[in-house]
Amino acid sequence: MKILTANRLTDGIAVWYADGGWAETVGQADLAHDKAAEDRLEAIGAKAYADNEVVDVNLIDAEVVDGVVEPVRLREKIRAAGPTIRGDLGKQAERAA
Amino acid sequence: MYRYDEFDHDFVQARVAEFSDQVQRRLSGEITEDQFRPLRLMNGVYLQLHAYMLRIAVPYGTLNGKQLRMLGHIARKYDKGYGHFTTRQNIQFNWPALSDIPAILADLASVEMHAIQTSGNCIRNVTADHFAGAAADEVADPRPYAEILRQWSSVHPEFSFLPRKFKIAVTGAERDRAAIQTHDIGLHLKKNAAGELGFAVYVGGGQGRTPMVARKIRDFLPEADLLSYCTAILRVYNLYGRRDNKYKARIKILVHETGVEEITRQVEAEWQELKDAELKLPDADIRAIEAYFAPPALADRPEGDQAVKLARLDSKGFSEWLDQNVVTHRHPDYAAVTISLKGIGEVPGDASDSQMEAVADIAEKYAFDELRVSHEQNLILPHVARADLKAVYDALVDIGLATANSNLISDIISCPGLDYCALATARSIPIAQEISQRFASLERQREIGELKLKISGCINACGHHHVGHIGILGVEKKGSELYQVTLGGSADENTSVGEIIGRGFSSEEITDAIEQIVETYLGLRLNPQEKFIDAYRRVGPAPFKEALYAGETKAA
Numbered sequence: 001m002k003i004l005t006a007n008r009l010t011d012g013i014a015v016w017y018a019d020g021g022w023a024e025t026v027g028q029a030d031l032a033h034d035k036a037a038e039d040r041l042e043a044i045g046a047k048a049y050a051d052n053e054v055v056d057v058n059l060i061d062a063e064v065v066d067g068v069v070e071p072v073r074l075r076e077k078i079r080a081a082g083p084t085i086r087g088d089l090g091k092q093a094e095r096a097a
Numbered sequence: 098m099y100r101y102d103e104f105d106h107d108f109v110q111a112r113v114a115e116f117s118d119q120v121q122r123r124l125s126g127e128i129t130e131d132q133f134r135p136l137r138l139m140n141g142v143y144l145q146l147h148a149y150m151l152r153i154a155v156p157y158g159t160l161n162g163k164q165l166r167m168l169g170h171i172a173r174k175y176d177k178g179y180g181h182f183t184t185r186q187n188i189q190f191n192w193p194a195l196s197d198i199p200a201i202l203a204d205l206a207s208v209e210m211h212a213i214q215t216s217g218n219c220i221r222n223v224t225a226d227h228f229a230g231a232a233a234d235e236v237a238d239p240r241p242y243a244e245i246l247r248q249w250s251s252v253h254p255e256f257s258f259l260p261r262k263f264k265i266a267v268t269g270a271e272r273d274r275a276a277i278q279t280h281d282i283g284l285h286l287k288k289n290a291a292g293e294l295g296f297a298v299y300v301g302g303g304q305g306r307t308p309m310v311a312r313k314i315r316d317f318l319p320e321a322d323l324l325s326y327c328t329a330i331l332r333v334y335n336l337y338g339r340r341d342n343k344y345k346a347r348i349k350i351l352v353h354e355t356g357v358e359e360i361t362r363q364v365e366a367e368w369q370e371l372k373d374a375e376l377k378l379p380d381a382d383i384r385a386i387e388a389y390f391a392p393p394a395l396a397d398r399p400e401g402d403q404a405v406k407l408a409r410l411d412s413k414g415f416s417e418w419l420d421q422n423v424v425t426h427r428h429p430d431y432a433a434v435t436i437s438l439k440g441i442g443e444v445p446g447d448a449s450d451s452q453m454e455a456v457a458d459i460a461e462k463y464a465f466d467e468l469r470v471s472h473e474q475n476l477i478l479p480h481v482a483r484a485d486l487k488a489v490y491d492a493l494v495d496i497g498l499a500t501a502n503s504n505l506i507s508d509i510i511s512c513p514g515l516d517y518c519a520l521a522t523a524r525s526i527p528i529a530q531e532i533s534q535r536f537a538s539l540e541r542q543r544e545i546g547e548l549k550l551k552i553s554g555c556i557n558a559c560g561h562h563h564v565g566h567i568g569i570l571g572v573e574k575k576g577s578e579l580y581q582v583t584l585g586g587s588a589d590e591n592t593s594v595g596e597i598i599g600r601g602f603s604s605e606e607i608t609d610a611i612e613q614i615v616e617t618y619l620g621l622r623l624n625p626q627e628k629f630i631d632a633y634r635r636v637g638p639a640p641f642k643e644a645l646y647a648g649e650t651k652a653a
Contacts, residue, residue, distance in 0.1 A: 010124060011194035012149035052126040056144055056519075073576065075515060078524075079146045083516035085444060085526045089177055089192075090147055 003029040003062040003069060004041040005076070006054035014079045014091075015054060016069075017044060022054065025091055026080040027068045032059070098159050098467065099244050099389045101209045108251070109206045112213055116140045117199035124196060137195075139219070140202070141212030145519050148192045152215040153205060157225035157243040157267075158186030158470040158477075162457035165468055167208045169453030175201050180453070182438060182446040184510055184561055185264070186224050186470040187215055191517055213251065218259045220250035220331075224266045226275045227471035230392050231433045231479035233425045235269035237294055239286045241387040242323060243267050245378065249324050256331050260338035261346035263331070264303075267296075271590060276472060278302045278311040278592035279564055281348045282330060287317070295319045300330060300360065301352030304558035308594045309349040312357040314364060320383060322368075325376040329367035333360065393465035393480055398430040401483025408487040415490050417539060418501040423486065432483050434464075436476040436493060437500040437508065441537045442530050445511040446474030448498075455496045463489050473510055475503070505542040506550055506615065507533035510561050514554025514571060515578075521554035523571025523578035524604075528552055531608045536615075545615055548629045549587070564588035566630045567614060568595045569607065580607040584614070584641055585633045598638055599646050610645060617644040 003026070004017035015022040016029040023029065032038040038059060045057035061072040071077050082090015101109070116136070123133045137143075141152040153168070160168075168188055172180045175197045176190040183189055193201060205211055214221055223243040230238040246265055250256060256263070268275040269286040277283025283299035296318045302311030318326050334348045337355070352360050409416040422435040436456060438446050448456070460468045460478055463485045469477035481489055493499040502508045509532065512518065514525030529552050536542055551565030555572070562568030568583035579601040586595030602610045615629075621640055622632045633641075 007144055007148070009130075010196050012144055012147075014147055049130065052123075052129075055130050074573075074578065075146070075521075078515055082147065083526075084524060085516050085530065 001062050001064075002032040002038050002041065002059045003071070004032075004045050004057070005029075005060055005071075005079070006045060006048065006057040009052055009055055012055075016080075017041060017048075022048070025095070026062075026071060029062065029069045031062060031064070031069060098161060099156070099240075099386075105209070109209070109211050109213070112140070112211065113199070113202045113206050116202060120195060120199050135217070138216040139214070140198075141215035142195070142198060143216065143519075145191065145513075145517050146515075147517065149195055149198070150517070151190045151193045151198060151201065151212060152183070153188050153190070153210060153212045154215050154222045155186050155188060155210075155470050156247050157223055157229070157240045158227050158472070159225075159229075159240060160468040160470065161466045162461040162468070163466075164208045164210055165453050165460070166457040167204060167210070169450040169457065171201055171204060172450040172453065179447050179449045181444075181513065182448065182470050182474050182476070184472050184474060184512075184559060185222055186227070186472055187222055188470070189513075191513075216262075217257075218261050218263075219257050220246075220253065220259075220263045220265065223247055223250070224264070224275055224280075224472060226268045226270060226273075227469040227473075227475075227477045228274060228424065228433050228479060229269060229469075230390060231426050231431075232270050232274075233427045234272055235286075235427075236288050237269050237286055238387070238390050238392075239267040239269035239275075239284070240390050241383065242284065242286065242296075242320070244386050244389070245323060245383070246327065249327075256335065259331070259335055260340045261343070263334075263348070265327070273588075273590040273592075274471075276561075276564065276588035276592070278590075279304055279561070279588055280311065281334075282327060283311050284323075289317050293319065296323065298326065298330075300364075301349040301357075302592070303347050303349040304561060304563045305347070306344060306556045306558075307347075307350065308558070308563040309353060310592045310594060311349075312352060314357065314361040321378045321380065322372055323378060325371040325374070326364070326368055328371055328376055329364045332367050333363045337363075393467070395428045395431055395480065395482075398482040398484045401430050401486070404484045405486060412487075412490075414494070414499070414501070415487055417543075418490055418499055419486065421501040421505065421543070422503040426480065428480075430483055432481055432486060434478040434481050434486070434489060435471070435503040436478065436498050437502055438475050438498070439502055439508050439533065440497060440500045441502075441507060442534045444526050445509050445529050448476070452496050452498060455492070456498070459489055459492050463492075473508065475508070501539060502542060504547045504549070505539075506536045506545055506548040507542060508549075509533060510549075510551040510565070512553050512555075512560035514552075514560075518554060518559075520557060521571070522556075522573040523554050523580065525552040525554040525560055525569075525571055528569060528571070528580065528604065528607055532611055535608050535612060544625070545619065546625065546628055548615070550611070551586075561588065562586070563594045564592065565595060566633070567611060569611075572601070574601070578604050580604065582607075582610060582614070582645075584638060585630070587630050596638055599642055613644050614641055617641050
């Protein structure tokens with residue numbers, strides 16, 4: 001399965017495509033289960049890039065754990081949570097707050 | 098220290114205005130990311146995992162209190178309350194919004210700072226010995242020459258689109274604390290038999306995926322010829338350096354593929370065309386720049402000896418800190434102090450906004466308003482009266498920056514790694530933290546003695562692992578982090594590239610492996626004075642391989 005991720009142009013914050021917009025957390029990201037869905041997400045990413053909403057757009061591997069979307073690779077897990085050495089920073093801190 | 102003249106002020110202000118306009122045009126969608134990327138990189142703005150990152154230049158690592166206080170202010174106002182001092186004597190902020198960067202640059206310009214040429218394929222911040230101007234063993238302060246190089250290389254039209262980035266380092270002492278042999282150009286300021294100043298010139302050092310030790314191409318270059326000779330080197334590189342392959346584009350590859358004799362011949366031939374023209378430095382100009390770096394007037398403070406003696410008796414912590422973090426100054430009543438940014442279990446090189454402000458206060462009160470950033474990611478107070486050392490120590494204790502571990506195993510260089518960096522393949526900081534916690538006992542660290550441990554989270558080697566006595570390189574293998582160990586590297590006047598010792602270790606195994614290496618060293622050293630690097634050079638890798646992997650061979 002794939003999800004679409006990028007960084008927001010204005011502040012660089014990591015975002016994921018979910019429910020018609022860019023969410024600041026990964027949990028509800030739109031999942032692509034097949035090639036057609038991947039192509040659809042890619043097209044959305046390309047348009048958002050062209051519209052100067054986001055930069056560094058990528059389709060990444062994801063899985064669903066306990067009903068929540070999670071990236072597969074460590075790099076993407078860290079992007080989704082924040083630095084592993086600073087639990088007080090990034091998405092993980094916002095979740096805890 | 099150097100003060101901006103009218104030209105510098107205008108230049109930096111003009112750049113702030115130009116980049117602010119570029120940011121506005123980007124945010125409004127007038128220019129695309131492809132158009133903007135090279136512009137932002139020229140101004141030190143990267144995109145990392147979580148956010149943008151802004152790298153700010155600290156020319157030759159020299160700062161004053163006002164500047165450090167401004168960095169603290171930026172950390173608090175625009176970032177998340179901290180900054181990261183880097184191995185190129187710069188500072189990085191990890192969370193700035195693109196829309197705030199014009200305001201940050203304006204704040205920086207107000208204290209004569211900027212982020213120009215901290216990225217891109219140009220001549221980067223020129224680095225220097227962090228004890229420059231204070232060290233007892235230097236022939237002259239190398240920073241005036243670093244400043245001359247900065248002026249020459251700033252938006253140099255010919256050298257703004259090189260095949261790849263280009264790094265220059267300068268030392269003024271025989272004992273190389275600036276790692277000059279790992280730079281594209283390394284300059285060793287020295288005197289010839291006639292007592293004249295000049296440079297031994299090294300070319301083609303570098304780390305990354307193809308580590309190379311620089312080669313000496315000239316034993317003595319008169320100081321007046323600094324710019325013409327560097328221009329000659331850059332011209333040869335610009336002309337023949339490879340642009341077809343990013344990984345082969347550094348001058349080290351050109352030197353390696355062309356051969357040092359031929360490169361030397363080409364540089365010398367180019368130089369013949371340049372040496373007696375307008376790049377020749379007039380003596381008056383050199384001396385004028387030198388005057389900016391005139392040392393503070395150091396009044397005799399002979400009471401320091403007695404004060405230090407008494408304070409030692411009074412405080413074990415002070416005594417240990419004095420032994421480890423305080424070095425001899427050229428003036429006997431003074432000392433140079435290393436402020437360790439390597440507290441046990443802390444992030445190497447990170448300092449909080451309030452720590453930066455407090456260190457700025459200390460520098461203003463006790464250190465003639467002078468500060469340095471070292472390439473080993475610590476801060477330095479280059480001139481402190483011995484009589485004031487206890488007061489400085491007490492002030493550092495108050496802000497948690499009095500860790501007495503300079504040059505010991507917990508004084509680790511570490512890149513940001515996969516916790517922040519978009520290029521990283523593994524985390525470095527948690528490994529540094531775990532090793533520093535494992536060796537937390539100062540008594541044990543001092544028993545081990547000088548040991549430079551350096552960690553990179555990818556092959557680009559920002560954490561200098563190739564030249565660590567013990568180097569750790571984090572890679573991704575089958576979806577997991579794996580740590581390769583190299584031994585025998587060093588970044589001093591006897592620079593060497595470490596050798597891979599064997600198969601890598603998982604994140605769970607790596608600290609045990611490091612401890613095994615250290616124990617092996619302790620078991621085989623001739624005496625406590627034989628440092629790790631000397632012992633390794635004497636015995637080679639075999640005993641360490643045996644200790645790490647013998648069980649596996651037998652099992653297999």
